[in-house]
Amino acid sequence: MNDYIATYYNPDKLEKAWKVIQADFLRETGVTLYITLMATLFAVIIGLPLGVLLVTGDQKGIRPLPKPLMAFLNWLINLLRSAPFIILIVVLMPITRSIVGKAVGNAAVIVPLVIAAFPFVARLVEGSLREVNPNIVEMSQSMGASAWETVVHVMLPESVPSLITSLTTAVTTILGYTAMSGAVGGGGLGNLAITQGQQRYNQAVLLAALIVLVIIVQIFQTFGTWVARKSDKRLKQ
Amino acid sequence: MIELRNLSKSFVTADGPVDALKHVSLTISDGDIYGIIGMSGAGKSTLVRCINMLERPTEGSVLMDGTDLGTLKKKEIQRIRHQITMIFQSFNLLMQRTCLQNVMFPLKLTRVPLPQAKKRAMELLETVGLPDKANAYPAQLSGGQQQRVAIARALATNPRVLLCDEATSALDPKTTHAILELIRDINRKLGITVILITHQMSVVQEICNRVAILENGTVVEEGDVSEVFSNPKAAATRALVYPDAVEGLDSLGAAHQQMVRLIFRGAAAATRPLIASMAIDCHIAANILSAATRTLGGKVYGTMLLNIPGGPDELATAVKYLSATADVTVQVEVEYQSAGPEKEAEAE
Numbered sequence: 001m002n003d004y005i006a007t008y009y010n011p012d013k014l015e016k017a018w019k020v021i022q023a024d025f026l027r028e029t030g031v032t033l034y035i036t037l038m039a040t041l042f043a044v045i046i047g048l049p050l051g052v053l054l055v056t057g058d059q060k061g062i063r064p065l066p067k068p069l070m071a072f073l074n075w076l077i078n079l080l081r082s083a084p085f086i087i088l089i090v091v092l093m094p095i096t097r098s099i100v101g102k103a104v105g106n107a108a109v110i111v112p113l114v115i116a117a118f119p120f121v122a123r124l125v126e127g128s129l130r131e132v133n134p135n136i137v138e139m140s141q142s143m144g145a146s147a148w149e150t151v152v153h154v155m156l157p158e159s160v161p162s163l164i165t166s167l168t169t170a171v172t173t174i175l176g177y178t179a180m181s182g183a184v185g186g187g188g189l190g191n192l193a194i195t196q197g198q199q200r201y202n203q204a205v206l207l208a209a210l211i212v213l214v215i216i217v218q219i220f221q222t223f224g225t226w227v228a229r230k231s232d233k234r235l236k237q
Numbered sequence: 238m239i240e241l242r243n244l245s246k247s248f249v250t251a252d253g254p255v256d257a258l259k260h261v262s263l264t265i266s267d268g269d270i271y272g273i274i275g276m277s278g279a280g281k282s283t284l285v286r287c288i289n290m291l292e293r294p295t296e297g298s299v300l301m302d303g304t305d306l307g308t309l310k311k312k313e314i315q316r317i318r319h320q321i322t323m324i325f326q327s328f329n330l331l332m333q334r335t336c337l338q339n340v341m342f343p344l345k346l347t348r349v350p351l352p353q354a355k356k357r358a359m360e361l362l363e364t365v366g367l368p369d370k371a372n373a374y375p376a377q378l379s380g381g382q383q384q385r386v387a388i389a390r391a392l393a394t395n396p397r398v399l400l401c402d403e404a405t406s407a408l409d410p411k412t413t414h415a416i417l418e419l420i421r422d423i424n425r426k427l428g429i430t431v432i433l434i435t436h437q438m439s440v441v442q443e444i445c446n447r448v449a450i451l452e453n454g455t456v457v458e459e460g461d462v463s464e465v466f467s468n469p470k471a472a473a474t475r476a477l478v479y480p481d482a483v484e485g486l487d488s489l490g491a492a493h494q495q496m497v498r499l500i501f502r503g504a505a506a507a508t509r510p511l512i513a514s515m516a517i518d519c520h521i522a523a524n525i526l527s528a529a530t531r532t533l534g535g536k537v538y539g540t541m542l543l544n545i546p547g548g549p550d551e552l553a554t555a556v557k558y559l560s561a562t563a564d565v566t567v568q569v570e571v572e573y574q575s576a577g578p579e580k581e582a583e584a585e
Contacts, residue, residue: 139329142291142400143343143390144318146311153345157333233374234332 008203017204032188043117051125063147109186124166161232168224244297272445322391326403361389381412496570501539506564
């Protein structure tokens with residue numbers, strides 16, 4: 001143990017680490033946030049309608065879709081969710097290149113992240129919408145609302161607190177995925193931790209990156225929970 | 238006018254098909270407060286959902302002013318639902334929306350411009366007595382208040398028919414009374430036909446003018462409330478009107494039981510000392526097992542369950558004596574029964 005500290009946390013190492021932290025941390029934190037939020041944005045753009053479809057298109061939903069189509073959607077989502085992210089990055093390289101023009105760099109990380117995250121988001125949205133009281137959905141139909149109007153005016157607004165909680169979960173999960181961005185030349189705190197900390201034996205950088213990531217997740221989670229609670233009108237305030 | 242013609246609905250379940258409704262035919266006139274009463278599982282909820290096509294009938298048709306709703310396209314059904322609105326047992330308000338927004342919901346669906354919708358919603362909240370709750374959320378209201386908001390919402394599109402699905406079943410008696418009062422007001426002032434589903438006798442008694450009794454998916458009796466309840470014919474109706482009829486008998490435990498049900502129509506009959514005079518004239522000392530009076534459509538009705546001591550002769554005498562009185566109906570509930578051993582002897 002003493003050897004470990006002497007090797008990785010001696011004054012010389014700490015000075016080097018401090019230099020790296022001063023030079024790169026702010027920028028790399030920004031990169032992490034940029035990749036995370038962009039990936040979340042696109043994952044929601046695809047995952048939210050897909051999640052809605054999973055609920056409304058169900059055989060007992062408000063707008064049943066053909067059974068084979070629903071089976072295919074479920075199969076596709078399960079398939080994408082079961083692929084490890086690091087493998088997804090490699091497999092998706094040709095697609096990434098055709099979308100962003102190159103297969104490496106920060107922008108190139110976003111594509112596999114979105115592909116990995118949108119099925120997850122779809123499942124989260126599905127879960128939130130299934131929690132909506134079916135009596136309220138029936139009420140909406142009894143008032144002459146179409147399936148679209150029921151989704152837009154009833155199901156989504158009624159599940160806002162749950163959707164915010166789901167979104168928070170999605171953001172923190174995607175943040176965790178960004179650590180693997182280095183595999184395709186992307187940046188971010190996770191990448192810094194691996195290249196500087198692990199590969200150049202600068203453990204103090206790794207530890208510092210970890211601390212910052214933990215703080216970011218804590219802030220996201222606390223804020224998300226607070227907004228979800230604040231938005232829920234079922235709780236007497 | 239709403240006509241149900243030979244309406245049947247069956248569901249496919251894991252245990253095979255279930256017939257929720259079997260050949261139901263009813264006519265509901267404009268301005269009626271029409272009660273449909275039955276025990277749980279009788280098919281009431283399915284019936285009311287067939288009227289606005291939330292459930293598609295398997296057979297038969299629902300006619301509104303002669304239009305068969307079953308033949309309408311989806312869009313047309315959605316338009317009809319602005320004419321036939323609904324309130325529910327669990328109120329079903331949008332919990333994340335204010336009361337005002339809840340009332341504005343159907344107006345949003347009918348594309349009423351926002352300022353007009355707001356004005357109309359405020360008026361409706363005033364109609365149901367909750368103008369000060371416009372910006373409150375449903376969770377902040379009591380059950381009765383929530384149902385008032387739901388009623389305001391159901392009235393927003395100026396419907397012609399209001400469907401009430403067990404609308405007072407989750408409320409206490411006092412609140413139930415107030416909500417029924419409101420429904421009656423709406424019926425009278427706005428001329429809206431009300432179709433009311435309930436398992437509570439008292440609800441039908443309080444505001445309905447017509448009633449249908451539903452049992453196992455079939456209408457067993459139908460007519461004016463005062464007519465049906467004062468002279469119930471079907472077993473299901475009798476069980477509702479005289480809830481003591483069956484249980485009361487067993488608990489007496491007497492081997493020789495002869496029971497007679499008396500029904501008095503009108504105050505004159507209900508106030509006559511009939512039992513006392515029978516004791517004097519026929520020397521039959523009837524035992525009163527239960528008695529009650531109720532008001533149906535402004536008329537007083539009395540009902541009495543009597544135990545007639547003695548044998549078949551006494552029973553015949555009593556029935557004859559009691560039947561001879563004006564406005565009194567006599568029904569024999571249990572015939573003369575001998576004790577066990579004698580009964581076996583008779584069987585041989």
